Amino acid sequence: MKVLVVDDETDVQVLFEQRFRREIRGGEINFAFAHSGEKALAYLNEHASECVLILSDINMPGMSGLELLRLIKTTYPVPPPVVMMITAYGDADSYDQAMQLGADAFLTKPLDFTNLKEKLKTVL
Amino acid sequence: MEIASFLIVFFMVRYIRNSLQTAQQFPEWDRILVIVQYAASGLLAAEIFLDTDFTKWIWHLILLGMVGAAYLLKDFRPVRNLWLAVGPYILISLFSDIVALIDKETYKSIKDIIDIAQIFALVWLIATWVSSQKQQKALEKERLKRLQEEEQSRIIAGQNVMLEQLVAERTAELTRQKEELEQTLTELKTTQDQLIQREKMASLGELTAGIAHEIQNPLNFVNNFSEVSVELIEELKEERKREDRDLELEDEILGDIAQNLQKITHHGKRADSIVKGMLQHSRASTPQQEPTDLNNLADEYLRLAYHGLRANDKSFNATLVMDFDDKLGLVSVVPQDMGRVLLNLFTNAFYATEEKRKTGLEGYQPRVQVSTKRTEDHHIEIRVRDNGCGIPQSVLNKIYQPFFTTKPTGQGTGLGLSLSYDIVTKGHQGELTVDTEEGKFTEFIIRLPT
Numbered sequence: 001m002k003v004l005v006v007d008d009e010t011d012v013q014v015l016f017e018q019r020f021r022r023e024i025r026g027g028e029i030n031f032a033f034a035h036s037g038e039k040a041l042a043y044l045n046e047h048a049s050e051c052v053l054i055l056s057d058i059n060m061p062g063m064s065g066l067e068l069l070r071l072i073k074t075t076y077p078v079p080p081p082v083v084m085m086i087t088a089y090g091d092a093d094s095y096d097q098a099m100q101l102g103a104d105a106f107l108t109k110p111l112d113f114t115n116l117k118e119k120l121k122t123v124l
Numbered sequence: 125m126e127i128a129s130f131l132i133v134f135f136m137v138r139y140i141r142n143s144l145q146t147a148q149q150f151p152e153w154d155r156i157l158v159i160v161q162y163a164a165s166g167l168l169a170a171e172i173f174l175d176t177d178f179t180k181w182i183w184h185l186i187l188l189g190m191v192g193a194a195y196l197l198k199d200f201r202p203v204r205n206l207w208l209a210v211g212p213y214i215l216i217s218l219f220s221d222i223v224a225l226i227d228k229e230t231y232k233s234i235k236d237i238i239d240i241a242q243i244f245a246l247v248w249l250i251a252t253w254v255s256s257q258k259q260q261k262a263l264e265k266e267r268l269k270r271l272q273e274e275e276q277s278r279i280i281a282g283q284n285v286m287l288e289q290l291v292a293e294r295t296a297e298l299t300r301q302k303e304e305l306e307q308t309l310t311e312l313k314t315t316q317d318q319l320i321q322r323e324k325m326a327s328l329g330e331l332t333a334g335i336a337h338e339i340q341n342p343l344n345f346v347n348n349f350s351e352v353s354v355e356l357i358e359e360l361k362e363e364r365k366r367e368d369r370d371l372e373l374e375d376e377i378l379g380d381i382a383q384n385l386q387k388i389t390h391h392g393k394r395a396d397s398i399v400k401g402m403l404q405h406s407r408a409s410t411p412q413q414e415p416t417d418l419n420n421l422a423d424e425y426l427r428l429a430y431h432g433l434r435a436n437d438k439s440f441n442a443t444l445v446m447d448f449d450d451k452l453g454l455v456s457v458v459p460q461d462m463g464r465v466l467l468n469l470f471t472n473a474f475y476a477t478e479e480k481r482k483t484g485l486e487g488y489q490p491r492v493q494v495s496t497k498r499t500e501d502h503h504i505e506i507r508v509r510d511n512g513c514g515i516p517q518s519v520l521n522k523i524y525q526p527f528f529t530t531k532p533t534g535q536g537t538g539l540g541l542s543l544s545y546d547i548v549t550k551g552h553q554g555e556l557t558v559d560t561e562e563g564k565f566t567e568f569i570i571r572l573p574t
Contacts, residue, residue, distance in 0.1 A: 011345055011387060018352045018380055059337075059434060061444040088340055093438045110344040113351075 002030045002047075003120070006040040006056035006068065007086075019113045029120065037063030041071060051081050053123060058087040058094055066097055073102040082123050086111065128246065129183040129217075132210060133164040135253070136190055140203050143260065150199055160186065180221055187214045209252035213245035323539040327467055334432030338398050342391035349384040349391070356381050398424070413552075415454035416462065422446070422494050422506060425463050429470035430492075433478075442477055447495035455504050455574060461547045465556075468540040469508040469568050470494070475531070476512025476566055483513075498574075506570040514562040523558070548572075 005016055013033045023029040032051065034040035037060060044051065054072065058065035069083050082105075085098045090108040098106050105119060137157050140146065146154035164186065171179045191214065194206040220238040224231040231238075360377045363369060426444060433440050470492065477490035493509045515523065522528045524545040529538035548556040554572040 009341060009345075011391070014383070014387065015345065015348050015352065018356065018384070019348070021380075059431075061430065061442070063443075064441050067441075088337055089435065089438065091438060097438075109340065110347060113348075 001028065001053065001120075002032060002051045003053045003055060004032045004034060004040060004043060004051045006034045006037065006054065006060075006065065008035055008057065008060045010035060020117075023117075036060055037065065037068040040068055044072070044076070049077060053082045053084070053120065055084050055086060058085055058098070059089065066094070066101060069098065069101045069103055084119070127168070128213075129180075129187065130164055130168045132213065132249070133183075133186055133190065134161065136206065136210065137161045137164075139206075139253075140194065140200070143203055144200070153199060160190070180217075184214065184218050184221070188218075209249050209256065213242065213249050216241045216245050319539060320543060323543060324464065327464065327471070327540070332432070334428040334430065334435065335398060337431040337435060338428060339395050342395040342398075345391040346388050346395070349387045353381050353384045353388075356384070398428075411458055411460065413456045413458050416457050416459045417452075418455050418457070418462070418504065418506060419448040419452055419496055421459060421463055422448070422466055422496060425466040426470050426492070426494055429467055429474060433471070433474050437478075440474070440478060442474060442490035442492050445491060445493040447493065449495075449497045452496050452498055452504065455572060457552055457572065458547075461551055465544040465547050465570065466494075466506070466508070468544045469570075472540065472568075473508055473510035473512065473566070476510050476514070478512070480511075480513040480563075499571075502574050504570075504572040504574055506572075507567055508570075509565060509567040511565050514564050514566050515558070515560040516562050520558070520560070524556075 005012060013031075016031055016033075017024065020029055020031065024031065032043060032047070034043050037056075040054070040056065041063075044054075056065040056068055065085055065087070069085060072083055073080055080102075083103055084105040084107060085094075085103045086107045086109060087094055088109040095106050104123075107116065137160055141154065141157055144150065144153075146157060167179055167182055167186075170176075187210065191207045191210055194200045195204050216238060220231070220235075220242070223234070223238075356377050360374060360381075363374055363377070423446060426446065430442065430444060473492045474490075477492060481488055481490055491511045493507075495507045495509075497505045497507075499505055519528075519530065523541050525538075526542040527538040528542070545556050548554045548570055552572055554570060557569045557571070558566065559569070560566040
């Protein structure tokens, strides 16, 4: 399973690689990283239908996570991948908007990795 | 001839009494003069009735006495020149009487000459008297004039006193007004300081949400990296208990732990610098210039401004473009002051894009760009550009005026750009210029000397 993580913070990559080191070593999960919405789209275009799950931050400069979500859900070939949104602001507005645009889950920062692992497992 | 003597005595007494004002000045002398007058009248009467010749000697005595008294006595000084008028007559008549007494023959031979001389002496006397009267009148006139002048100068002196008083009053009034103005000035300065501090706090308010976001991120990393490091250590312990230890894996884990600790330090410092920046931003004192990484400062404040606005308005978004000159080096500025300028320019830029977005323009992508550059003429240029609503020409010359704002009441202090202008021009000897086109873009350019 391939997971694309979208976040403008570059250290997220190191963090995910260590948090999921057992899963990565076991070959259960593969991670790809993009540091902006635009880069995420470019990655998805190059690696069509490779990713089954996208984890995206909402609050990014340039294309926001919500915009990325909308584009994925409306333009990506069927079936669209699972998209989980992450935000530092756990506000109702963002939540409603994300759900309306078809987000599969809504997570708040700081991420609870145990919870996230379980969620990923249920998706798998 | 005795009539003449009488008349001379009579007028002399009158003259002395009038010109010396003896009735008031010298009552004693006045009495004596009156007695002399009566005596002269008595003598004249006696002469007529007794038909005697002897009285002429008494006339001589009276005349000589009077002239002598007038000449010698101190009290009679103003009339001492009486002898000039009367002297010739007295001398001639005395001479004629003495000659007549001694030698009648000689007297007869010179009688005509003496008579003529006597007439001349009388004419002289009258002429002198007339001229003296004239002089007297002139003197009197002079005296009156002097009195008038004295009166006038007295009036002027009075007026002077009044003027002095007026001047003193006016001076006091002016001093009071000056003191009032000085006090007002002090009050204004205090108010200005307070307003500047308020503006700082207002912009701090705008920052708070951005700061919260900017601190939350590094804190999350600190927590996550420490948690994951604990996990890694557990894993390492487990690995070391095993019979077939994978030394390569152990090395990898150790390397990761070391890397994580570095990450923890890095993000801890990041949060630290944000808090320090926030404290600096709200400080009231005027701090020193220090070598500053303007790229870093611009980056930091652009993020703070962006997240600050994002926190207040979730629908807000913009593309942030940073184009930093690597060769910028450290520039000597007051970091918190320059930070405030940048924050203000960024907030304005975001506000402008938001205003344009609200007009419902199709396909509009808000964009705020900050770029730094070291120019060929050794200046540092920081450009803050947005593709927002632009500034209308009509208000372009007012944007640096204190309290001028286009924002709705209560949303802007109108001090942001005015303070920014002061900080750049007065605080750093730089220039703050603007390039704009209504509906298209606005670009603020900070030029600093190096």
